[in-house]
Amino acid sequence: MLKRERQAFILHRLNLHNKVLSVDLCKEIGVSEDTIRRDLQELSDAGRLIKVHGGALSMAFSEVKFAPLNVYSRAHKAIIAKKALRLIEDGMFVLTSGGTTILELVRNLPMNLRATIMTGSVPVINACIAYPKIDVVVVGDKLSKDSKLTVGVDAVEQISRVNAGLCFLGTNALDMEHGLTDNDREVVQVKKAMVNASAKVVCMTIAEKLQTYQPMQVCGLKKINYLVTELDPNDRILRPFIDAGITVI
Amino acid sequence: MLKRERQAFILHRLNLHNKVLSVDLCKEIGVSEDTIRRDLQELSDAGRLIKVHGGALSMAFSEVKFAPLNVYSRAHKAIIAKKALRLIEDGMFVLTSGGTTILELVRNLPMNLRATIMTGSVPVINACIAYPKIDVVVVGDKLSKDSKLTVGVDAVEQISRVNAGLCFLGTNALDMEHGLTDNDREVVQVKKAMVNASAKVVCMTIAEKLQTYQPMQVCGLKKINYLVTELDPNDRILRPFIDAGITVI
DNA sequence: CAGGTTCTTGCGTTTTTTTGCGGGAATTAT
DNA sequence: ATAATTCCCGCAAAAAAACGCAAGAACCTG
Numbered sequence: 104m105l106k107r108e109r110q111a112f113i114l115h116r117l118n119l120h121n122k123v124l125s126v127d128l129c130k131e132i133g134v135s136e137d138t139i140r141r142d143l144q145e146l147s148d149a150g151r152l153i154k155v156h157g158g159a160l161s162m163a164f165s166e167v168k169f170a171p172l173n174v175y176s177r178a179h180k181a182i183i184a185k186k187a188l189r190l191i192e193d194g195m196f197v198l199t200s201g202g203t204t205i206l207e208l209v210r211n212l213p214m215n216l217r218a219t220i221m222t223g224s225v226p227v228i229n230a231c232i233a234y235p236k237i238d239v240v241v242v243g244d245k246l247s248k249d250s251k252l253t254v255g256v257d258a259v260e261q262i263s264r265v266n267a268g269l270c271f272l273g274t275n276a277l278d279m280e281h282g283l284t285d286n287d288r289e290v291v292q293v294k295k296a297m298v299n300a301s302a303k304v305v306c307m308t309i310a311e312k313l314q315t316y317q318p319m320q321v322c323g324l325k326k327i328n329y330l331v332t333e334l335d336p337n338d339r340i341l342r343p344f345i346d347a348g349i350t351v352i
Numbered sequence: 353m354l355k356r357e358r359q360a361f362i363l364h365r366l367n368l369h370n371k372v373l374s375v376d377l378c379k380e381i382g383v384s385e386d387t388i389r390r391d392l393q394e395l396s397d398a399g400r401l402i403k404v405h406g407g408a409l410s411m412a413f414s415e416v417k418f419a420p421l422n423v424y425s426r427a428h429k430a431i432i433a434k435k436a437l438r439l440i441e442d443g444m445f446v447l448t449s450g451g452t453t454i455l456e457l458v459r460n461l462p463m464n465l466r467a468t469i470m471t472g473s474v475p476v477i478n479a480c481i482a483y484p485k486i487d488v489v490v491v492g493d494k495l496s497k498d499s500k501l502t503v504g505v506d507a508v509e510q511i512s513r514v515n516a517g518l519c520f521l522g523t524n525a526l527d528m529e530h531g532l533t534d535n536d537r538e539v540v541q542v543k544k545a546m547v548n549a550s551a552k553v554v555c556m557t558i559a560e561k562l563q564t565y566q567p568m569q570v571c572g573l574k575k576i577n578y579l580v581t582e583l584d585p586n587d588r589i590l591r592p593f594i595d596a597g598i599t600v601i
Numbered sequence: 602c603a604g605g606t607t608c609t610t611g612c613g614t615t616t617t618t619t620t621g622c623g624g625g626a627a628t629t630a631t
Numbered sequence: 632a633t634a635a636t637t638c639c640c641g642c643a644a645a646a647a648a649a650c651g652c653a654a655g656a657a658c659c660t661g
Contacts, residue, residue, distance in 0.1 A: 243472070
């Protein structure tokens with residue numbers, strides 16, 4: 104096998120699997136590891152792949168998985184935010200949890216919107232301060248450093264005293280069997296209270312989190328009124344949720 | 353699984369759920385905890401996540417945007433903050449109001465200090481999040497856009513339920529005749545509640561605000577235990593306060 | 602075609618990377 | 632306070648990479 108052939112083979116393999124191991128390659132092609140290593144080095148120098156200890160990764164892999172974190176799924180979340188905005192009417196009383204999706208929603212609020220937002224999420228509070236016509240009601244109690252959200256019995260109690268028109272929930276995991284689930288006990292308590300205190304519940308999530316689940320349940324699917332994802336509402340992935348009676352946007 | 357793959361997996365997981373536990377990761381991936389820990393360390397060094405005891409947190413919404421640094425008399429306020437720090441003991445429960453002087457105090461807290469800080473000031477909450485060993489208790493209620501402080505009967509009620517060891521008050525005006533005074537009705541209510549809920553009250557202020565007064569009284573001089581200014585405690589301006597029984601630092 | 606040059610490849614050795622493990626320190630939970 | 636985790640450090644083994652070298656193939660050139 105010629106050098107060129109070999110390198111083409113490697114690239115082809117890389118497009119299929121996004122990764123190759125030097126060990127596998129040298130067995131399959133029947134050359135020494137040094138040769139493979141030199142091939143990988145050359146291809147790496149030419150910018151066709153990313154050499155790592157033990158083999159190589161495709162450029163696609165690195166772009167997708169190692170994209171700058173602060174823009175991870177940001178575009179998706181902006182789409183979700185814009186769609187969810189339609190649900191907010193002037194003068195509404197809105198409850199929100201935390202999370203980057205919710206934060207994106209708040210950052211996309213129209214400047215002239217008049218509403219009351221009740222939340223225990225510190226980033227959301229920070230974002231809300233910028234809006235002159237929005238009344239912010241802070242949920243007080245112990246601040247969870249992980250989620251940057253106030254949690255605890257006091258928080259639950261304060262939430263249970265209100266009657267919100269709408270509740271936006273950042274979603275950690277959502278599937279048909281377990282409903283809306285999360286991994287932090289205290290956060291689950293707060294979210295539960297929010298669901299019970301609201302006329303309508305809106306779940307906002309990137310599609311990637313659909314059909315996954317976490318250890319603790321916030322609520323069953325029946326309590327969820329709207330599901331907002333970045334996908335087209337007709338996407339087949341969303342079909343089961345529509346069938347379950349959820350309005351998918 | 354290659355090292356890079358593993359790290360990509362961790363980052364991906366982190367972006368989905370905002371938090372990962374080393375224990376979970378090493379089970380799922382099938383490597384030792386040390387390996388996971390080293391991965392987390394490397395990713396942390398690269399600034400791609402925040403390592404914490406037991407796992408890691410997503411970088412997504414820990415964008416620490418520092419409030420304006422061009423605060424009036426910042427140097428003076430830093431001196432005041434350093435002096436006031438001496439009053440805080442390990443394990444204390446501390447109440448604080450808002451204001452740039454208080455904020456300066458929080459920013460000068462020692463990293464290893466263990467304490468509980470209860471406050472309704474959004475900037476103070478933001479600053480406190482950075483300290484891993486500080487428990488933050490948020491006072492909830494309506495957020496006043498002017499003072500970035502929660503105010504209202506609920507806030508007052510929550511404050512009145514605690515017994516704090518120390519209360520730091522940002523000071524708007526202080527004089528012999530009217531005591532501690534302020535100009536915002538709702539803020540005054542909150543501050544009153546804080547004074548009543550604390551064993552010791554600390555007023556922090558630049559000397560410029562001494563011997564001035566505002567329309568509404570928070571409390572009389574008798575309730576104030578400590579006065580912290582940028583001046584030397586022996587300064588003659590501070591004499592009357594010492595004579596009134598206040599410990600001047 | 603002879604002779605020299607360049608390229609490619611494999612081998613042995615050295616160096617680096619990665620990983621797991623044990624024990625003690627530190628931190629957290631009970 | 633005490634117990635249980637988790638973390639940190641150094642070590643050692645295994646795997647992989649880098650390096651120099653030399654044999655052979657391919658390629659040019661006169």
